Amino acid sequence: MYQHFFKRILDLVIALTMLLLLSPIFILLTVLLYIFNNGEIFFLQKRPGKNERIFSIIKFKTMTDKKDAQGNLLPDGERLTTVGKFVRKTSMDEIPQLINILKGDMSLIGPRPLLTQYLPVYTERERLRHTVLPGITGLSQVSGRNNLGWDERLRIDVEYVENISFLLDVKIFFKTIKNVLISKDITVDATIMPNLNEHRRKA
Numbered sequence: 001m002y003q004h005f006f007k008r009i010l011d012l013v014i015a016l017t018m019l020l021l022l023s024p025i026f027i028l029l030t031v032l033l034y035i036f037n038n039g040e041i042f043f044l045q046k047r048p049g050k051n052e053r054i055f056s057i058i059k060f061k062t063m064t065d066k067k068d069a070q071g072n073l074l075p076d077g078e079r080l081t082t083v084g085k086f087v088r089k090t091s092m093d094e095i096p097q098l099i100n101i102l103k104g105d106m107s108l109i110g111p112r113p114l115l116t117q118y119l120p121v122y123t124e125r126e127r128l129r130h131t132v133l134p135g136i137t138g139l140s141q142v143s144g145r146n147n148l149g150w151d152e153r154l155r156i157d158v159e160y161v162e163n164i165s166f167l168l169d170v171k172i173f174f175k176t177i178k179n180v181l182i183s184k185d186i187t188v189d190a191t192i193m194p195n196l197n198e199h200r201r202k203a
Contacts, residue, residue, distance in 0.1 A: 003164045036082070050131070060087055062087050128162070129157040140154075141176065
């Protein structure tokens, strides 16, 4: 009952409440990123959601689109702005995903939506992560985030799907808040996590 009904109601109530409470920060970041990112505020990327339905995840844009002489994007570290570093370190780049929750694309808690290019390399068991709505935070995020290897991270995602409950979600929610406040397991360098496709080819 919780997974199929009450979880969605809680998502809507909490997401709407958080958007209202965080609206001053939302507006401030919008202005700052508009200035530092040459008018580009949001980062949108296609991700697989529940039943592998593709949707556009919304995040605050923390990097510029600077390119080298050959027209290739510069490394992430060189494109990350000063404001972007702060926004990413405090996890505030995730705030716009509350809109994804209101749209029905995501849940507050669930397996993080990964890149669409990873879809062909999941095992059948790992595909269970796509039988529920993806989340802004999840069990693997509070269990080590990018410090976990791919196999362990995906195993924990499936563990969450098989054990969804109100108490588990409450535990993850408050542990997420604690981790954000102390900046635990938060990495500013987006390249720290290796590509899953490359990982599976080497396995």
